[in-house]
Amino acid sequence: MYFDALKNNIKQMKEIARELYIxxxxxxxxxxxxxxxAYVGDNQExxxxxxxxxxxxxxxxxxxxxxxxxxxxxxxxxxxKSNESKQxxxxxPLTTVQYAPNEKEKISIVIxxxxxxxxxxxxxxxxxxxxxxxxxxxxxxxxxxxxRKSNRYAKVSNMFFKNISNNFIENGYFGNLNRxxxxxxxxxxxxxxxxxxxxxxxxxFIAGFLLVSFLMFFDVSLVFPFISFAETGVLxxxxxxxxxxxxxxxxxxxxxxxxxxxxxxxxxxxIDQELPFxxxxxxxxxxxxVNPVNIFxxxxxxxxxxxxxxxxxxxxxxxxxxxxxxxxALRKAAISSPSYRLGELLNGLSATIKSxxxxxxxxxxxxxxxxxxxxxxxxxxxxxxxxxMDVYISVAIAAPLIFLMIFIIIGSTGLGGGIFDLGFxxxxxxxxxxxxxxxxxxLLVLKLKQPPM
Numbered sequence: 384m385y386f387d388a389l390k391n392n393i394k395q396m397k398e399i400a401r402e403l404y405i406x407x408x409x410x411x412x413x414x415x416x417x418x419x420x421a422y423v424g425d426n427q428e429x430x431x432x433x434x435x436x437x438x439x440x441x442x443x444x445x446x447x448x449x450x451x452x453x454x455x456x457x458x459x460x461x462x463x464k465s466n467e468s469k470q471x472x473x474x475x476p477l478t479t480v481q482y483a484p485n486e487k488e489k490i491s492i493v494i495x496x497x498x499x500x501x502x503x504x505x506x507x508x509x510x511x512x513x514x515x516x517x518x519x520x521x522x523x524x525x526x527x528x529x530x531r532k533s534n535r536y537a538k539v540s541n542m543f544f545k546n547i548s549n550n551f552i553e554n555g556y557f558g559n560l561n562r563x564x565x566x567x568x569x570x571x572x573x574x575x576x577x578x579x580x581x582x583x584x585x586x587x588f589i590a591g592f593l594l595v596s597f598l599m600f601f602d603v604s605l606v607f608p609f610i611s612f613a614e615t616g617v618l619x620x621x622x623x624x625x626x627x628x629x630x631x632x633x634x635x636x637x638x639x640x641x642x643x644x645x646x647x648x649x650x651x652x653x654i655d656q657e658l659p660f661x662x663x664x665x666x667x668x669x670x671x672x673v674n675p676v677n678i679f680x681x682x683x684x685x686x687x688x689x690x691x692x693x694x695x696x697x698x699x700x701x702x703x704x705x706x707x708x709x710x711x712a713l714r715k716a717a718i719s720s721p722s723y724r725l726g727e728l729l730n731g732l733s734a735t736i737k738s739x740x741x742x743x744x745x746x747x748x749x750x751x752x753x754x755x756x757x758x759x760x761x762x763x764x765x766x767x768x769x770x771x772m773d774v775y776i777s778v779a780i781a782a783p784l785i786f787l788m789i790f791i792i793i794g795s796t797g798l799g800g801g802i803f804d805l806g807f808x809x810x811x812x813x814x815x816x817x818x819x820x821x822x823x824x825x826l827l828v829l830k831l832k833q834p835p836m
Contacts, residue, residue, distance in 0.1 A: 388479075388493035389453045392446050395492050399443045406435050431516045438509035445498045445505075452477060453493060482506065537575050540582035548577035563643035566721040567650055568693045580639045587635040591628040598624045647721045653690040654722035659753040661691045662728065666746035675709055675736055676702055694720050694729075710737050724753070771829060779821040783814055 410432045476496040480503070483489045494502055541548075551557060552574055561573040569576070599620045602613050613620055661682065668678045679695045682688065688695075694716055701712035710733045717729035728749060735745045 388477075388491075389450070391490070392449060392453065392492050392494075395490060396443060396446050399439050399446070403436065403439050403443070406432055406439070410436065428516070431512050434512045435509055435516065438505040438512065441505040442502060442509065445494055445502045446492065448498065449477065449492075449494045452495070484510070534570075536582075537571060537579055540578035541575055543585075544578040544581040545574065547581065548574045551577060560640065560643060562719070563647045565719050566647040567643055568697075569643065576643075580636055583639050584632045584636040587632040588628065591631040595621065595624045595627050650690055650693070651721035651723070654694070654720075654725050656757075657688045657691045658722065658724055658728070659750060659757045661688050662746055662750040662753055664688075666743055666750055669742040669746055675732070675742065678742075691725065694722075694725060698729075709733075768829065771825065775825050779818060779825065783818050786814060 410429065413429060413432070477493050478496045478499055479491060479493050480499060481489065481491045557573060557577060560576070564571065564573060564576060571579070598613075599617050600613055602611050603609065604611070664682060664685075664687075665678050668681055669675075673681075676699070679698050683692050683695050683699065686692070697719065698712045698716045701707040701715060702709060705712075707715070713729045713733035713736075717726040717733070720726040720729065731745060731749065732742070734740075735742055
């Protein structure tokens with residue numbers, strides 16, 4: 384019994400020593416970057432770390448004090464020697480403390496009865512403080528979407544077309560599609576995405592065939608009854624609608640194939656809008672003299688640049704998981720970057736690091752150039768908006784008012800029953816609907832042309 388208790392106590396002491404090592408290193412790291420001026424946190428994090436270290440140290444002392452008593456024989460007196468005499472005392476009563484740090488683990492230790500209350504107090508304090516520290520200052524913030532669930536549609540697609548997709552890939556086809564999938568950080572590998580394209584084409588073909596079969600025997604109308612039996616021959620109806628069977632699958636497959644390319648361009652534009660501010664941020668961090676890898680680590684943990692972080696995470700993964708050096712990782716990330724400007728920046732960083740140049744000076748100069756381009760783009764958007772405003776006033780405001788006045792004048796004079804066999808009341812309603820439609824078109828165009836904020 385006492386041997387098992389001794390073993391459990393020593394095991395827990397090792398675990399506490401491990402935690403002390405981790406949190407003391409974190410405390411020392413904060414102090415070091417504080418001296419360099421690169422620390423962006425608050426003093427509360429240091430206070431929490433100090434409380435954790437104190438409570439863990441107290442737990443370690445209590446466990447350490449119980450070791451001599453456990454080693455001694457059960458119930459035998461403990462002898463303490465002094466220079467003058469030998470004093471015999473009875474052993475201190477021991478008690479067992481059990482607790483569960485998580486659902487899967489249960490810890491049992493034996494300590495002095497007098498120290499039980501103090502140990503539980505420090506244990507509770509350390510657990511609460513660690514939880515608060517992880518909640519507010521976790522080193523690795525949870526990344527939404529980092530763990531992706533399996534896609535049922537992709538599974539079904541692979542069941543039917545996996546072998547066909549792999550044959551195309553082995554023969555060297557669809558390399559451009561694979562590059563764009565990697566640029567947008569797609570959750571699908573090339574083979575799975577091809578299977579999804581083929582499966583979508585198949586489903587669209589079946590849906591088109593069923594639709595044409597339905598239209599061969601029924602007529603569809605906007606007035607009641609909406610569906611009625613066809614009055615024309617089946618052959619003529621088939622000749623009218625048979626193109627749907629072939630056009631619909633082609634359009635669906637084309638859209639599926641073209642989506643990664645358009646999304647890659649969109650992500651690239653978003654990165655270009657973030658890049659001036661990302662470069663300034665990197666320049667400030669580099670001025671403190673930190674390791675280049677830590678620059679990307681700090682940017683990613685900040686979570687301020689959604690699209691640029693896609694590329695920066697790839698750089699960190701290449702270094703931390705694939706074992707690449709910083710120069711090679713930067714070059715590979717530059718090749719797969721959806722933004723040409725970010726690729727240039729990464730290649731420049733790679734060359735600067737390899738040659739031993741000044742990162743802060745390079746990033747500072749690059750940031751100035753990017754800010755200049757950013758201002759030019761904003762000015763260009765302002766001029767485009769002014770042009771659209773002139774067109775909007777002419778087409779969507781002045782022209783409808785003129786037509787409306789003409790309709791009112793013609794209607795009041797009684798000159799005719801309308802235009803194109805339509806009454807002036809109906810023409811007025813159509814004009815209002817046209818104005819609404821034009822407004823929606825202008826809003827959509829401005830939204831598409833507007834650079835991201």
